[in-house]
Amino acid sequence: MHTSRPIEVEGRFLGVAVTQATDHLDSVWRFIATDPAARDLDGITFPSPAEARRAAGQVVQRDRRPAGPQGPAEWR
Numbered sequence: 001m002h003t004s005r006p007i008e009v010e011g012r013f014l015g016v017a018v019t020q021a022t023d024h025l026d027s028v029w030r031f032i033a034t035d036p037a038a039r040d041l042d043g044i045t046f047p048s049p050a051e052a053r054r055a056a057g058q059v060v061q062r063d064r065r066p067a068g069p070q071g072p073a074e075w076r
Helices: 036-041 049-064
Strands: 004-009 012-021 027-033
Touching: 004 049, 012 036, 012 049, 027 036, 027 049, 036 049
Parallel strands: none
Antiparallel strands: 004 012, 012 027
């Protein structure tokens, strides 16, 4: 059975962290992105939902910063 946790940053739902069994009898949490802002993290495993949330928060902050005089590449 899998366990999942929603990953939300500043009220924005970015995806879910789902447990995934490993060969070592412990679990890791695989992040599944539902928001395009978090697509860089899609499929990455984390030791905990809190760590996935921390990484997602960093990605969202990165996307908020201007990318130079023209803005992000997708604006061009």
